[in-house]
Amino acid sequence: MKIDSQKPTDLSAQIAQAIRSAIVSGELIVNARLPSEAELSEQFQVSRPTVREALKRLAAQSLIRTQRGASGGAFVNRIGFEDAYSQQITTSTLLLSMNSVSFDTACEARYALERACAPLSAQRRTPDQLATMRAEIFRQAQPGLTDEAFCASDVAFHRALVDGAGNPVLSYQLAGAVEAMQPLMNMITFTARSREAIINLHVTIADALEAQDAATVDATLADLEIYTRQLAHDVAERKRKPA
Amino acid sequence: MKIDSQKPTDLSAQIAQAIRSAIVSGELIVNARLPSEAELSEQFQVSRPTVREALKRLAAQSLIRTQRGASGGAFVNRIGFEDAYSQQITTSTLLLSMNSVSFDTACEARYALERACAPLSAQRRTPDQLATMRAEIFRQAQPGLTDEAFCASDVAFHRALVDGAGNPVLSYQLAGAVEAMQPLMNMITFTARSREAIINLHVTIADALEAQDAATVDATLADLEIYTRQLAHDVAERKRKPA
DNA sequence: AGACTTTTAAATGTCAGACAAATAAAATCG
DNA sequence: CGATTTTATTTGTCTGACATTTAAAAGTCT
Numbered sequence: 383m384k385i386d387s388q389k390p391t392d393l394s395a396q397i398a399q400a401i402r403s404a405i406v407s408g409e410l411i412v413n414a415r416l417p418s419e420a421e422l423s424e425q426f427q428v429s430r431p432t433v434r435e436a437l438k439r440l441a442a443q444s445l446i447r448t449q450r451g452a453s454g455g456a457f458v459n460r461i462g463f464e465d466a467y468s469q470q471i472t473t474s475t476l477l478l479s480m481n482s483v484s485f486d487t488a489c490e491a492r493y494a495l496e497r498a499c500a501p502l503s504a505q506r507r508t509p510d511q512l513a514t515m516r517a518e519i520f521r522q523a524q525p526g527l528t529d530e531a532f533c534a535s536d537v538a539f540h541r542a543l544v545d546g547a548g549n550p551v552l553s554y555q556l557a558g559a560v561e562a563m564q565p566l567m568n569m570i571t572f573t574a575r576s577r578e579a580i581i582n583l584h585v586t587i588a589d590a591l592e593a594q595d596a597a598t599v600d601a602t603l604a605d606l607e608i609y610t611r612q613l614a615h616d617v618a619e620r621k622r623k624p625a
Numbered sequence: 626m627k628i629d630s631q632k633p634t635d636l637s638a639q640i641a642q643a644i645r646s647a648i649v650s651g652e653l654i655v656n657a658r659l660p661s662e663a664e665l666s667e668q669f670q671v672s673r674p675t676v677r678e679a680l681k682r683l684a685a686q687s688l689i690r691t692q693r694g695a696s697g698g699a700f701v702n703r704i705g706f707e708d709a710y711s712q713q714i715t716t717s718t719l720l721l722s723m724n725s726v727s728f729d730t731a732c733e734a735r736y737a738l739e740r741a742c743a744p745l746s747a748q749r750r751t752p753d754q755l756a757t758m759r760a761e762i763f764r765q766a767q768p769g770l771t772d773e774a775f776c777a778s779d780v781a782f783h784r785a786l787v788d789g790a791g792n793p794v795l796s797y798q799l800a801g802a803v804e805a806m807q808p809l810m811n812m813i814t815f816t817a818r819s820r821e822a823i824i825n826l827h828v829t830i831a832d833a834l835e836a837q838d839a840a841t842v843d844a845t846l847a848d849l850e851i852y853t854r855q856l857a858h859d860v861a862e863r864k865r866k867p868a
Numbered sequence: 869a870g871a872c873t874t875t876t877a878a879a880t881g882t883c884a885g886a887c888a889a890a891t892a893a894a895a896t897c898g
Numbered sequence: 899c900g901a902t903t904t905t906a907t908t909t910g911t912c913t914g915a916c917a918t919t920t921a922a923a924a925g926t927c928t
Binding site: 408 | 645655682703704705712730737744746786790794801
Binding site for chain 2: 921
């Protein structure tokens with residue numbers, strides 16, 4: 383692991399990259415202890431604050447965790463699905479909100495991915511997941527629900543659908559796609575009529591999942607995509623030419 | 626933005642979280658300049674190194690960028706697809722390699738996601754993407770290719786397929802799934818016979834994409850998934866009971 | 869006045885040294 | 899032998915300083 387003190391990039395970034403490479407390549411295995419900050423600063427010929435900045439960069443990516451005290455130090459972290467979820471969601475959310483990705487593009491991606499889960503979910507969904515979906519449908523039907531709460535419930539419903547596939551890797555990959563849509567969905571005003579339409583589609587999906595009818599789930603998700611895009615389109619239309 | 630100096634968590638982590646929230650919530654917009662390190666340390670009542678550690682955490686997530694010199698400072702970064710890609714890939718790779726996700730689980734997720742792209746890709750693939758796929762197929766047929774190079778070319782082929790959907794959000798989401806499989810795939814020994822089988826499937830996929838025949842693409846991806854899992858199964862079998 | 873050069877100021881990057889706090893292991897004592 | 903105290907190690911934080919980069923201000927010459 384070497385760094386070049388002449389390069390224009392920050393030393394702390396170079397050191398972080400060197401350690402990151404060692405972790406990704408498997409040179410440093412899970413739970414391995416890194417040298418102490420003092421040793422690292424000796425090894426890289428930099429000061430301790432610089433080493434610390436590098437370590438904090440890695441900690442921000444959940445690549446390492448630190449422990450104080452004797453026999454403490456920085457350890458290669460076994461990254462868990464929970465950590466990965468939250469990172470993915472933050473990144474995806476910012477990506478969508480800051481890069482002016484069109485609603486249609488995001489929506490298309492989301493439903494394409496969800497439909498990928500449909501066959502597996504129809505096959506494997508647990509009673510618990512079905513119950514979650516029914517509960518969210520019930521919540522969505524409550525009168526006086528704010529648009530934000532409606533969206534949040536919608537996200538919960540779809541997460542249950544995705545989790546139904548029983549594949550943690552799929553759940554992880556889709557968490558970003560589904561959750562990141564929420565801010566975009568929040569811009570939509572859901573009328574009583576549109577809520578009813580969405581709820582009906584949700585009921586159809588839940589019923590089809592219970593009946594293990596993958597084809598209907600797929601078709602209904604396609605309908606839901608079309609309906610959602612239509613709603614967004616109407617909102618955009620109304621905004622452009624307000625009554 | 627407030628922090629609690631009594632909490633057992635690191636101050637730099639708290640400060641990073643406070644700023645992160647401000648960015649995610651939209652309180653700090655893209656290209657907005659954060660207060661200088663000196664001002665932040667005043668504001669949070671901590672020292673400058675502590676503030677710097679917090680800023681480095683955010684920089685590691687591409688949430689901010691820093692610029693030196695007068696009128697420099699830390700700016701809210703517009704996160705690009707490139708940044709998001711690489712972060713996703715590192716996270717996904719580590720997640721798969723460190724969490725002992727079974728090959729079957731990862732493989733199932735990957736092909737489910739790829740099949741989600743198939744219809745869109747059949748519809749929109751550009752001549753350029755078709756050419757990339759043909760070129761990779763050609764490379765895969767070269768004799769004397771190492772297993773690693775074969776896998777790398779396989780990844781390139783599948784990325785072209787995914788990019789064919791013409792949806793950057795899909796490409797971003799799938800980059801992790803496809804690339805993260807590479808280390809797992811590298812554990813497989815590809816015989817001349819198995820390479821030929823895979824290449825034939827790749828040809829079928831490329832042909833079907835060119836003919837905009839989504840159904841064949843989907844079916845062939847399903848075949849490829851079955852074949853890949855069979856290969857991995859054989860390798861595992863042979864390792865358990867070596868001849 | 870205008871274009872070029874020099875100076876200055878502000879900001880991040882880096883360093884050195886110190887102390888605080890946590891923690892596990894070693895040493896001590898009943 | 900068990901409980902307690904001491905000690906050493908390591909991260910967390912602070913202070914203060916200097917180096918480097920960069921843009922803007924000041925100055926200078928034509």
